[in-house]
Amino acid sequence: MKYVDEYRDPVLIANVAREISRAVAPGRHYRIMEVCGGHTHSIYRHGLLDVLPPNVELVHGPGCPVCVLPTGRVDDGLSIAERDGVILTCFGDVLRVPGTRGTPLEYKARGADIRMVYSPLDALRLAQENTEKHVCFFAIGFETTAPSTALTILRARALGVTNFSVFSNHVTIVPAMRAILDSPGMLLDGFVGPGHVATISGCRPYEFVAREYGKPLVVAGFEPLDILQAILMLVRQLVAGEARIENEYARFVSWEGNRAAQAALETVFAPRPTFEWRGLGFIPESALELRPEFAMWDAERRFAVPGVRVTDPSAAQCGEVLKGALKPAQCRLFGKVCNPEQPVGALMVSSEGACAAHYRYAERAAEAEPLRGTEAEPVRA
Amino acid sequence: MLAKVEVSGVRRNVNVGLLEEPVVPGDWILIHVGFALSKIGEEAARDQLRMLQAMGEDELAMDEVRGYTFADEVRDRTSEDVVRDRTFEDVVRDRTFADEAMST
Numbered sequence: 001m002k003y004v005d006e007y008r009d010p011v012l013i014a015n016v017a018r019e020i021s022r023a024v025a026p027g028r029h030y031r032i033m034e035v036c037g038g039h040t041h042s043i044y045r046h047g048l049l050d051v052l053p054p055n056v057e058l059v060h061g062p063g064c065p066v067c068v069l070p071t072g073r074v075d076d077g078l079s080i081a082e083r084d085g086v087i088l089t090c091f092g093d094v095l096r097v098p099g100t101r102g103t104p105l106e107y108k109a110r111g112a113d114i115r116m117v118y119s120p121l122d123a124l125r126l127a128q129e130n131t132e133k134h135v136c137f138f139a140i141g142f143e144t145t146a147p148s149t150a151l152t153i154l155r156a157r158a159l160g161v162t163n164f165s166v167f168s169n170h171v172t173i174v175p176a177m178r179a180i181l182d183s184p185g186m187l188l189d190g191f192v193g194p195g196h197v198a199t200i201s202g203c204r205p206y207e208f209v210a211r212e213y214g215k216p217l218v219v220a221g222f223e224p225l226d227i228l229q230a231i232l233m234l235v236r237q238l239v240a241g242e243a244r245i246e247n248e249y250a251r252f253v254s255w256e257g258n259r260a261a262q263a264a265l266e267t268v269f270a271p272r273p274t275f276e277w278r279g280l281g282f283i284p285e286s287a288l289e290l291r292p293e294f295a296m297w298d299a300e301r302r303f304a305v306p307g308v309r310v311t312d313p314s315a316a317q318c319g320e321v322l323k324g325a326l327k328p329a330q331c332r333l334f335g336k337v338c339n340p341e342q343p344v345g346a347l348m349v350s351s352e353g354a355c356a357a358h359y360r361y362a363e364r365a366a367e368a369e370p371l372r373g374t375e376a377e378p379v380r381a
Numbered sequence: 382m383l384a385k386v387e388v389s390g391v392r393r394n395v396n397v398g399l400l401e402e403p404v405v406p407g408d409w410i411l412i413h414v415g416f417a418l419s420k421i422g423e424e425a426a427r428d429q430l431r432m433l434q435a436m437g438e439d440e441l442a443m444d445e446v447r448g449y450t451f452a453d454e455v456r457d458r459t460s461e462d463v464v465r466d467r468t469f470e471d472v473v474r475d476r477t478f479a480d481e482a483m484s485t
Contacts, residue, residue, distance in 0.1 A: 003409065003421060003423075003426045006426075006430055012430070012433045012434065012436075015433060015434075015436040016433065016436065019436055091414070118414065118415060119414045119415025119416070120414065120415070121396065121415050122415070141414075144413055144418070145413065145414055147399065147416070147418075148413065148414045148415065148416045151396070151398065151399070151416065196411075196413065196418070199411060199418045199419040200418065225433065229429075229433065248429075250422060250425040250429070251421050251422045251423070251425040251426040251429065252411050252418075252419040252421060252422070253419070258399060258401065258418060258419065259401065260398070260399045260400075260401060261399050261418070264399075
């Protein structure tokens with residue numbers, strides 16, 4: 001595969017890992033957050049923790065759409081599925097997120113018409129094929145996914161499809177990063193920036209991280225070499241006392257991003273005054289709702305969802321893990337009550353969730369790094 | 382605007398309306414939930430790989446590599462990747478301009 005195998009080349013990976021070991025200042029600890037859940041998955045899957053020096057610590061960030069979706073929003077979406085004549089559609093990982101009375105899959109087993117789609121366009125097609133039904137798309141995702149939803153809504157309007165709506169849970173990453181940077185006792189030194197989000201937004205929206213907070217950020221791709229190189233770039237900046245925004249993923253990401261996608265987002269969506277993030281609480285202007293002129297396709301306007309707020313089970317410590325205050329295995333429920341088969345918290349649901357990734361790959365990591373022991377030490381937040 | 386794209390051996394239609402430059406058969410693109418988000422910048426990729434290669438040209442480094450080799454790693458992207466992040470890079474095989482006009 002073109003530019004996939006190359007970015008998994010063991011020789012180059014070893015080169016970069018060695019350069020990181022050479023670059024770090026001994027006696028200094030580097031705490032780097034990979035913002036995106038895709039990075040978290042890749043880091044565990046490829047065992048990248050094994051090749052990093054012990055004083056480089058990775059903290060897993062909030063960039064996993066399923067993981068930050070509060071239970072109340074799942075319940076709201078499922079209330080739509082319970083209506084007569086409605087087909088609720090969603091991506092595969094949403095099917096397994098627990099609401100108060102079960103997951104969408106369990107609702108489906110009880111008779112609700114809930115279907116998995118690969119693309120929002122598939123949901124629209126389903127609406128065109130089932131004109132006697134209403135098809136609602138349960139939309140999740142960051143800036144990477146939101147343009148696809150926007151274009152699907154524009155297409156629905158252009159085609160005059162009115163038995164279709166979107167339950168928007170789209171969120172934006174910059175306000176969440178600000179919330180983390182503003183949290184008391186923040187100990188992060190730098191960020192591996194979300195590469196796929198940046199294909200849409202470009203690198204520019206991250207400039208505030210360096211300018212206002214004095215932290216470096218490197219936008220990175222998702223292959224092992226991408227992530228390691230981004231860490232090397234961060235370490236070099238930190239050693240030199242610099243804080244800049246750099247682009248490791250230049251083969252796909254430009255500084256300005258994808259203007260057509262940005263325009264589609266702007267046309268269809270407006271920021272919500274506030275939105276609740278699991279683990280992070282309410283963050284102003286951190287999510288997207290349909291503009292009033294698209295009310296026809298807005299599930300929240302059409303169905304008046306209950307808007308319930310549900311407190312997470314107090315035993316689950318998703319919030320602490322999301323903020324990087326706890327490592328996944330330090331949660332009371334990890335691997336016992338909460339596991340990928342029976343997830344209690346959303347971090348165990350999505351493969352991009354830190355807990356699911358840790359559960360799936362941790363054994364291998366534990367075997368490979370018997371001397372590290374950092375997993376047992378909480379990161380102070 | 383649709384293009385026929387081969388993803389891990391499976392061909393399917395992908396909306397390429399968001400791409401700012403035209404695509405032709407043989408191009409590699411980044412796909413997410415049925416839409417192409419970006420076309421690979423081959424020059425950027427080649428420059429980066431060349432730079433990384435240059436990083437380890439001493440012999441000692443090559444010896445050290447054996448300690449790190451991920452020999453058991455599956456080298457090809459599998460269907461699991463597709464499910465995992467819904468985003469992947471693949472090649473445009475064919476292109477049709479037929480039924481789907483972008484509505485922007």
